[in-house]
Amino acid sequence: MQKWVCTICGYVYDPAEGDPGNGVAAGTKFEDVPESWVCPVCGAGKEDFALEG
Amino acid sequence: MPAIEIKKNIYWVGAIDWNLKDFHGYAVARRGTSYNAYLVLDDKITLFDTVNEKFKWDLYHQVRSLVRLEDIDYIVVNHVELDHSGALPFMVDKIKPEKIFCSPMGEKSIHGHFHNKDWPLQVVKDGESISLGKRNVAFMETRMLHCPDSMFSYIPEDKLLISSDAFGQNIASQKIFDDQHDLNLLLSEARHYYTNIILPFSPLVQKLLNKVQEAGLEIDMIAPDHGVIWRTHPEKILEGYAEFAAQTLKPKAVLVYDTMWGSTQKMVKAVADALTEEGIDIRVMSLKSFHHSDVMGEFSDAAALVCASPTHNNSMLPLMSDFLTYMKGLKPKNRLGAALGSYGWSGEAPGAMAKVLEEAGFELPEKPLRSQFVPAHEQLTQCKEMGRNLASAIKAKTQA
Ligand SMILES: Cc1cc2nc3c(=O)[nH]c(=O)nc-3n(C[C@H](O)[C@H](O)[C@H](O)COP(=O)(O)O)c2cc1C
Ligand SMILES: [Fe+2]
Ligand SMILES: [Fe+2]
Ligand SMILES: [Zn+2]
Numbered sequence: 001m002q003k004w005v006c007t008i009c010g011y012v013y014d015p016a017e018g019d020p021g022n023g024v025a026a027g028t029k030f031e032d033v034p035e036s037w038v039c040p041v042c043g044a045g046k047e048d049f050a051l052e053g
Numbered sequence: 054m055p056a057i058e059i060k061k062n063i064y065w066v067g068a069i070d071w072n073l074k075d076f077h078g079y080a081v082a083r084r085g086t087s088y089n090a091y092l093v094l095d096d097k098i099t100l101f102d103t104v105n106e107k108f109k110w111d112l113y114h115q116v117r118s119l120v121r122l123e124d125i126d127y128i129v130v131n132h133v134e135l136d137h138s139g140a141l142p143f144m145v146d147k148i149k150p151e152k153i154f155c156s157p158m159g160e161k162s163i164h165g166h167f168h169n170k171d172w173p174l175q176v177v178k179d180g181e182s183i184s185l186g187k188r189n190v191a192f193m194e195t196r197m198l199h200c201p202d203s204m205f206s207y208i209p210e211d212k213l214l215i216s217s218d219a220f221g222q223n224i225a226s227q228k229i230f231d232d233q234h235d236l237n238l239l240l241s242e243a244r245h246y247y248t249n250i251i252l253p254f255s256p257l258v259q260k261l262l263n264k265v266q267e268a269g270l271e272i273d274m275i276a277p278d279h280g281v282i283w284r285t286h287p288e289k290i291l292e293g294y295a296e297f298a299a300q301t302l303k304p305k306a307v308l309v310y311d312t313m314w315g316s317t318q319k320m321v322k323a324v325a326d327a328l329t330e331e332g333i334d335i336r337v338m339s340l341k342s343f344h345h346s347d348v349m350g351e352f353s354d355a356a357a358l359v360c361a362s363p364t365h366n367n368s369m370l371p372l373m374s375d376f377l378t379y380m381k382g383l384k385p386k387n388r389l390g391a392a393l394g395s396y397g398w399s400g401e402a403p404g405a406m407a408k409v410l411e412e413a414g415f416e417l418p419e420k421p422l423r424s425q426f427v428p429a430h431e432q433l434t435q436c437k438e439m440g441r442n443l444a445s446a447i448k449a450k451t452q453a
Binding site: 041042043 | 158194196197201254256257
């Protein structure tokens with residue numbers, strides 16, 4: 001599964017880990033993360049993330 | 054420095070770093086700086102931010118001239134970078150505060166810096182308020198302006214915004230108010246500071262300014278953590294930030310270069326001449342004379358960047374790599390670029406610089422230009438051609 005990077009602060013969303021602290025279970029693909037989810041470091045929305053690489 | 058009352062029962066208690074040149078290891082402070090901290094005397098006596106660790110005794114004596122340290126109840130940590138939090142462990146030790154307020158990311162940063170789990174931290178979220186007695190403090194998270202932990206503290210009763218690093222300038226002066234200085238100089242220092250620290254987060258600045266406007270906050274004083282306090286012209290620095298964040302560009306080019314034997318410098322001058330003939334404002338800056346942060350300061354409002362370096366061991370000179378790495382990280386938007394340089398046999402530098410400019414999102418109207426050994430009149434004519442074409446692109450961009 002692809003990792004996604006926050007273009008504002010550099011935080012990496014790793015689907016293997018998810019973001020359990022904010023209601024996203026480990027194993028959740030970035031595409032399936034709710035639209036209301038925001039970057040846990042800087043608060044940027046999903047639209048500010050880019051595919052890692 | 055004596056403590057200075059900035060509003061009834063609110064005091065500046067910061068420290069002035071008159072001799073500072075090296076700002077945080079990445080920029081040059083041309084006029085020194087200050088670390089501003091503020092003490093509010095209310096039912097709950099509250100200290101907003103501290104100073105660089107080297108100045109902890111300055112802070113101590115400032116505060117001591119007003120109250121005994123153990124009489125302070127609260128500390129607010131708007132930002133955990135060490136220029137404002139370095140003296141925090143010392144002050145916590147002296148004050149033994151009832152509470153230390155910080156943002157959610159501030160809590161993580163405080164642990165990451167001081168590894169001190171027994172401090173009475175109280176995390177405040179965006180929009181939360183606390184009462185100090187006669188006054189309230191409303192907190193506003195400003196993540197990534199310029200760190201995840203950054204926040205503002207707003208005191209509605211005094212219409213006072215304590216804004217952490219935002220709206221600051223690197224100026225050391227005992228005159229701590231905006232109206233004691235030339236306004237244009239302040240705005241130009243604020244722009245220089247913005248460009249070197251906050252520029253990459255310009256979209257967030259625009260969101261924040263809108264949020265402040267929508268919230269209808271009445272602000273008649275902005276007290277940042279570096280430089281002067283905006284008491285007479287708070288609207289000027291707010292307008293300034295809107296302009297810096299919009300990256301409104303002027304018909305101006307910065308020509309940044311390094312050179313071994315002067316051939317590349319000759320080429321730069323030819324480009325500069327053509328730009329001047331076409332009415333474009335220019336700054337010619339050798340990286341041996343100007344620090345990368347000074348070049349960025351000048352580039353802040355320039356439509357174009359011309360990078361010139363000879364080829365050295367199959368690449369550009371190291372000061373140019375340094376500059377380009379720094380510049381790219383600050384993510385300037387919507388710019389034009391050009392790359393050129395002299396070479397001896399393989400000539401990789403102009404192509405290498407052009408590649409970085411393209412990766413940084415620059416539009417390059419001209420192909421990289423190189424010239425073997427010392428340029429003759431013919432090669433310099435080509436450089437002028439490059440300058441003229443770049444000038445047309447600059448005009449098209451800035452008139453649009
Ligand atoms: C202007 C500035 C920009 C920073 N940018 C980043 C960044 O993009 N990513 C990151 O992980 N840390 C960033 N940091 C945090 C530093 O890496 C961190 O404070 C580190 O502990 C500094 O190490 P040092 O004491 O060796 O300088 C930045 C800090 C500053 C002051
Ligand atoms: Fe900072
Ligand atoms: Fe700072
Ligand atoms: Zn982020």
